[in-house]
Amino acid sequence: MAKPIVGILHPGSMGAAVAAQAATHAATVLWCRAGRSERTVARATRFGLEPVPTAAELLDRADIVISLCPPAAAEDVAREAGTHGFEGLYVEANAISPERMERIVGLLPEALVLDGAVTGTPPSGGEAPTLYLSGLAPAAAVVEKLFAGTDVTTKVLGTEVGQASALKLAYAGLRKTSQVMGALSLGMAQEHGVGPELIALASRLTGSPLAEPGRIADTAARAWRWGPELEEAADLAAAAGLPDDLLRAAARTLARWNDNKDDDSLSTEEALRRLRRS
CATH class of the missing domain: 3.40.50.720 (NAD(P)-binding Rossmann-like Domain)
Structure with a gap:
């Protein structure tokens, strides 16, 4: 053949x-x-x-x-x-x-x-x-x-x-919202000078998004793709009769990094700065 x-x-x-x-x-x-x-x-x-x-x-x-x-x-x-x-x-x-x-x-x-x-x-x-x-x-x-x-x-x-699509979005919702929460948590801790302590605490958790803080910058560079994926995941949740608020909020948070499309030079500190409201 x-x-x-x-x-x-x-x-x-x-x-x-x-x-x-x-x-x-x-x-x-x-x-x-x-x-x-x-x-x-x-x-x-x-x-x-x-x-x-x-x-x-x-x-x-x-x-x-x-x-x-x-x-x-x-x-x-x-x-x-x-x-x-x-x-x-x-x-x-x-x-x-x-x-x-x-x-x-x-x-x-x-x-x-x-x-x-x-x-x-x-x-x-x-x-x-x-x-x-x-x-x-x-x-x-x-x-x-x-x-x-x-x-x-x-x-x-x-x-x-539809089965493959559902699996992808369910997995994306789990993995990508955890990365967003990791960035938000580190930003809050750093505002009060306890960022390293948070990272030390989080590193004890299996699969913690802060086990590798450098991944926050990676998330920022990919936010232009990840945000729309989470909107799709929110649609999936809504269709299943589940709350979609968390997924849509994570998508809106990622949208703040849309200008950093594929920017692999971004540092963690700069990514967090851009995440904050001016």
């Missing part, structure tokens, strides 16, 4: 790394450079992805399309693929609610849509994220084969579209 052609929409830090793993069993991995930043171009080049000038060409050539983009853009990306008439396997791997996942299925009437969710860090240096899948078993089997023996582990949750 011929190797599939894979297209990635769009190669961010996670998308590019996951796409590079797919290249193990793919004929080639395509990406569209139209409208992408120089940083994205450099990243895609580093991972050996094949550039195409337009999304239309990518959709024409690809047998499998993987969508890994900011959650707010997921429906627009799917709509473009559906309008183009994409007929292949579409892996919707963004952090979105099950309700949005269902809407995306409707936007792609000619495609076979698989629900996906990536947890963990981008695959590099021995890191092995997990790609959870839910949907029709034959489609899941294709993706399992695509990543077999790579640094991306796959796990099928079931045949119901």
